[in-house]
Amino acid sequence: MSLDLNSCGLTAADEKETDLEELDVSWNDFVSGTLHLFIEQMQQVHKLKVLRLSSCGLTSEDVQTLGDALEMIPELEELSLSWNSKVGGKLPQVLRTFQKGSKIQTLELVDCALTSQDGEFVGHLLPKLHSLEVFDLSINRNIGSSLDIIAQGLKSTVGLKVLKLHSCGLSPKSVRLLEGQHIHLTPLLLCSPPSPLTFPLPHNMNLRTGVGTCLVDGAFASLDVLRTLDLSCNKDLGGGFEDAPAQLALLKHLEVLDLHQCSLTADDVASLMKQSQTAVIKKEEAMAPTFCTTSILGPFLSLT
Template identity: 70%
Template sequence: MKTEKVERRKICFTGLTVCCFSEILENRKHQEAVLLRKATFNLTVREMRKKSSSAGEAKPRVYLPTNSSEAQKSGPPKAESRKEKHDLKTEPWPSDRPQKVSSLDTGCLAAVFHYFYKLKSNMEDNDRFPKNLCREAVDLNSCRLTAAEAQETAVFLPFLSDLEELDVSWNDFVSGTLHSLTQQMHLVSNLKVLRLSSCRLTTEDLQILGDALEMIPELEELSLSWNSKVGGKLPQVLHTFQKGSKIRTLELMDCALTSQDGMFVGHLLPKLQSLEVFDLSINRNIGSSLDIIAQGLKGTSGLKVLRLHACGLTRESVRILDDAFASLDVLETLDLSCNKDLGGGFEDVPARLALLKQLEVLDLHQCSLTAEDVSSLTRIIPLLSNLQELDLSSNRKVGGSSANLLSRLRFIPALKSLLINSCSLETETFAALAEASVYLPALEMLNLSWNKCVGGRLELLLPTLELSRSLRVLRLSSCSLVTEDLVLLASVIQTGHLAKLQMLDLSYNDSICDAGWDVFCRSLCFLKNLTELDISLRPSSSRDCARWFRCLLCAVTQLPLITEIEMRRWVIPASQEEELECYIQDHRRDLHFEHGGLQWAAP
């Protein structure tokens, strides 16, 4: 009898990571490896960029973390300007686009491809190795590659015949040079994922791409987001998509789509029977053709994700979409956010939204919801028993009319994320939320920022904070917290109740005295999983933190995962600033520490 085990190996070459998966077949009798059956080629340049960007810099310098999250696209560090402008929703469009970095060293890309070509050739000469090496993914996202490097990429595509994923997003070099890649598309016919987001594609590029897509029948994911020239040209690009297409993900964010493009999309959708993810966000002109798009959506019974963020939807749009919801019974994510004319749309429509029993994410932030909308949603949302993420933030009229809705959240025990920041909550609605939150054992993220009524009443959340076993993100920015609130929070932390907390935002709460910050900093050492802390002051403020800064620094030494501390406009005395610099140099940690206009990072 034979058993299998999978061994993952990493080979580093000039800062680029290659992941090889070897499957070793073990025979109980002989106990020796006899075959290396499969290898995977995964090219990424992020480590090189990190090293090259830090070389030769002088202190103080900024360390930009490269956390890949929720997903798919990396983003730049948090921009303070967004917070200061009261933009309370951290959105993936377009401000969190991947940050452009310096290009690779001259000749580096060619050397890397040559290395892998040679590696493949050597392996194929050995009978022990199979012939299907160097497959899966080439990731050149956000590399600022040059036109010459684009040519090098194209030259080596024939040697990656089993390539399944190609990502050249966020590279301006693609503009006008796409033909060098598409000429080789017939040699990578197994390609399943093609990402060309923010490549400044020209009209000629789009025409060439439309023809090239016909040569990759196995394509399952296509991303053309943030290419404005797509607008008005979408039929030319997607004309090869016919009934039976295997496309599962189609992303067209911020492509300046026209109403005619919207009509084309509506007629195209019924042909895409495998479609699961459809994103039309930030195309403000498609609202006028929404009726045709909605008709097309009725033919996509397998759709799981629908994003219509900032699409110019109106009150009437809710009724049009409501007709389509009856056919989308497996929908898991619905994003209608940042459609400011949507307010009032939920008042008189049938409640087909409640039929989406598989819905896990509902995003209605910044939709100008009215009191009547909230009343209708009070009847609908508690019926969505699988709901895990609910975003009602930046709807200021919610504050005085949502007590019934918030109290009924107890009927959604699967809820993991509740964003209700900047909703002008009143004492009654906050009390209703606090009472219901006790019945949300899975809650991982709670954002109450910019609701002034929280200040002086944080004790209403005490049962939730003490019972929470899952809370990872707690945002209480600009909540008018007082010293007693912070002391209460410190007490909860010291008793070990918030052990899983990773991000804590207490910024813009200027009424807390130094004694409160001192008590709080002494409790920080108990948050062993904390990675981010924000205690910044308002832009108009400036205070000395000499009394408690040493306590903060002492606590940080006991937090093994902390990567970012923001305390803008707190002034650190020169002597303690030297301590901070010595600490960062001695510990050599990836710590981004921003204070009083200065930023320090580990070398």
């Protein structure tokens, strides 16, 4: 049984829950400051598998009590806390129960104002998330100094299928791509326009040059079942793919590589296309955000 109350404009009086497996109360302001009322009901939802609290205006008190709630729902497989800035700096408190092991398969922490300490915690936590398949760490600007630790953790997430680092300020040295190996990219999203749910922001996390490189070099060899890699809206990536080594070639099951709004150069695109001759690229994907040229991609797609 599932209960979807996303954007329903509920009030605190509507909060009584039953024995559920899925609860989505995203984009409801009533949750702000009232999460303790949910905790009182957690004994009734101990079989909950999906909990979505995106953009609920969680307060510091809510975040502190959320950790207690998660201890009461050991069957949880999906948790979304995206667009709750108060999570930043308190992630170890929220996810402390996961340190004992977890069945979590999807973890979404988009735009949570995570700190470098939160990033370090994530890196140490990842090896304990043996079931993790989808991990979204997009739009967190202050975790650059902890990316090396996150990369070490990613080595243990052998079942990871979707990794999203959208709008993370990656530099040209952050990614090493597609050299001399066969990799099936279907579709290859080099220049697609942002999805309505992507929320690209103009100000990105500032990573030191080369910090992101360890993420690619250290982790990709272990992520051999990865299907989706989102590096979009990292506007400093342009020029970083011209002489890239074979790291992405290790991702033999990769189906979607999203590089929209990365300021790719013509040489970048030529290098990518050289390594993806079998890629099927949708013609409707717009090229303008990455400044690509028809002279390079003419045989594969058209500008829209």
